[in-house]
Amino acid sequence: MRKAGACALVAATALLAGSVGLRVTAADPPDRWWQPGEGRVFPTRLDYADPTGVIRVVLDGGPMATQGHPFFTAIGPNGRACVTCHQPADGMSLSAASAARQWERGGPRDSLFAASDGADCPSLPQDARASHSLLIDHGLIRIARPWPPRDLNGKAISPDYKLEVVRDPSGCNLDPKWGLHSADPHISVFRRPRPVANFKYIEAMGFAYDPKAGLPLALDPETGKPVSGNLMADGRVPSLTWQMRDAAGAHLAFARKLDQGDIARILDFERHVYVAQQRDDRGGMLDADGAEGGPEQLRISKPGRLGSQGVPVWSEFAKWEKPDPQARASVSAETLAFRASVARGARIFRDKTFLISDSAGINSPIGFGNPVRNSCVFCHNMSQMGMDVAPGQVDLGTTNRPFADAMPHLPLFRVTCLGKPHPHYGRVILTHDPGYALTTGRCADVGRITLQSMRGLAARAPYFSNGSARDLRGVVDFYDRRYHIGYSEQEKQDLVNLMSAL
Template identity: 65%
Template sequence: MAWGKARSKRLAAPLAVAASALLLTVSIAANAQYADDWWAPGSGRAFPASADYPNGAGSLRVLLTGGPMETKDHPFFTATGPNGRACVTCHQPADAMSLSAARAQERWDATAGKDPLFAAYDGSNCPALPQADRASHSLLLEHGLFRIQRHWPPRDSAGKPITPDFDLEVVRDPTGCESGAYGPAKGNVSVYRRPRPVANLKYLLAIGFAYDPKQGMPLPLDPESGKPMSGNLMADGRAGTLNAQMRDASATHLEVLKHIDSADMARITDFEGRVFTAQQSDAKGGPLDAGGAEGGPDKLARSQAGQLGSYGHPVWSEFEAWEKPVPGLTPEQAAWRASVARGAKIFRDKTFLISDSAGINSPIGFGNPVRNACVFCHNMSQMGNDVAPGQVDLGTTNQPFADPMPWLPLFRITCKGAAHPHYGKVIYTSDPGYALTTGRCADVGKITLQSLRGLASRAPYFSNGSAKDIRGIIDFYERRYKIGYTEQEKQDLVNLMSAL
């Protein structure tokens, strides 16, 4: 705070000391409430060591290991391109380092649609639409989706064209973006996806297998370091390292015309590697690290990444202590905690038949169908993403399993060679997913599995935002695999996932 020259030195000294003490208290308090939820580029404020953000279920905690960090001139928080965005624009701390549809609506209302968040390139349904109209941004405002422009035909990581083994035709084009300069006729495909969180990255970068068991192939190697890549960073696997992801985001979402330099990438990597997010408290159940449980991001920061959730570390064992009653709780707290503990067991133990899911049942596969539980794919201890790298098709974008989404484009994929192992020669999809990276028909609809932390802060869910709330996730799996959950089991799973 700048003090006027007329201020008395006698008053300024104790006030300065008090201000410093207050800042220290805010930065180190385990349950500090951050006053302003929105981080605008160039705000220059310090990123706290710990801050809690309220959400519909309770509160999220964002933890920065190593203490508070100044953000002035930091490349994650500073706009470097013409659209005025920084990385933080689409990766907000209050939204678990992602962006919720509700937050986008708040920003539209607060700025009359002039926030850099709504940049024409990908913050609108199509750059060719009238940008001042709210309807031109409906996919971001209502479904939390950004436009992702991919090359058609696909290109490899070096920019070399790939000859796909399928044809792609546009069947439905509600945004108009598939018909003009941003569509297949001009060498592009526009698809619409949720922003993935940039937190808990040591888990997303961890490698649990020396090969890709979903393809039966060796892991791809980083061309810069020569090291294997985890495959868990981006929805369609187009960038396998943080450096590649930053280059991609800089050239597209930030519209920076020059390459991001190595020094800036190193500073962003350092910051992202120290950020951990998880739900910290529940409005019904209280603190998630109480009563013997180990919820919250502190456990994530301390734990080893990449461990398969077994051998004494079962997935969501953080809440095992809540299987037994804890003295001193209100009936509501006790009931909610018991529900979370049951949800963890259902997640691990209730099996069902998984069928016609590429990346699980094919190409190498475990049989079709295979009987297992949610933990089969969401198997990494503390985190719930997949220890085994690679992409999976759950049917969230491909018919007949995908929910009706008339607001998204629809493509007809026709395999030129062998038919798809589960869909045949012709596939209808709103997003070809991994196939836009590999050019393979067998990869149509495959998407990198999401991490499960901080869910209560970043609705909607799935890569295409088709589940508006956590119950919508459960309902999709119920329809897709005919699991047979009871209403109580569904609520237990909702409570569990709200606590992550």
């Protein structure tokens, strides 16, 4: 499938394989960052240090030459390629730390900071760091959604809510050229890039219908086939092919449309990339002593189902809970303690129940009950991935007040329902990002976001769609506050250790 010259392969593999002991510092070599058009060879296995250990990228069928490949080549004038915002060292996503490092290295000349979405607003002075603060400090890309919403064919949707700008720190939502009241009205929200990896799981369909809405699965208008609905944060595209077209225009400013050959090559690459944490500084190799962590397991496994229907979520670490005598004798007490913590975290994730309330996509519209008692796996239920096997979006409150923390760097919108009030917020909602409602035009969908994969988390902070959790402890603390769970300090640390090992 993918070929490269033998000499080039040897040299590239030696250069890129990475050192397991390497730590992430500002002085990391430039080969950590993939610039468009470099022409490197993408090896079968690629390791990079991250804050807790080593992230590994596996290319099934690799190595692959990237010279002229449309994922790695800038076709448009802003100098960007897909790889710009989907970096291997960041788990095929983009960390805020990497964005800050690139600003220090190249400033506004780096294509990452293209005015269209790498700036807080295109109208700001592009040479100033402050004009790119949301990307540099929070890892956020500007997403400009048309207002009113449009369907896939570009036809306007009449929303059942009114949208007003309450706060606009970037200036873009009130900008005369780019804002809501411009000649071409758009709303600017700011989101984290989603990982381009593990698509065997992300595209899998665990249901024949959308259980969050009680409706049939959406169909791809081109193929007529059902789609998983788990790709974009706001569900605005049905398939990877549509996502490529959306990104080519919105983020890459491609000078020409992607042709079928380009799309086929990108699809072939994306569907063969697997990413997961491979080694932890305290726990050692995550596929050692009976554990089945790491990306190689993702490559060979089939998409998991609900824990009650198949392999329990995070069962790959079950053997670390009670290690055999040989494992106990071969590793340090610190390693054993960390592994035991990961195994406890997996059990807490599966078994500790709490009351889930006022969350659209769970407590409404079809109604599992409000509140409903369940655990983290109620939504994060796919074995090996921790995403939702059910299609559709959920509102956890990460973007809406009163659950979302104050984030003065983000815009704030007032949504007023014109018909029925929102089932959980009432008629008026304050939100940093209306989410799925920007796709459907429905007030009941405000704040609903597509759940992400949980693999490779350690390499791609910050977390949640709006980057509101600076670290993994922030993720646990949010859920603890939001649903009044009452985690102990030990339980919180166990959950953090679990997530860092994924």
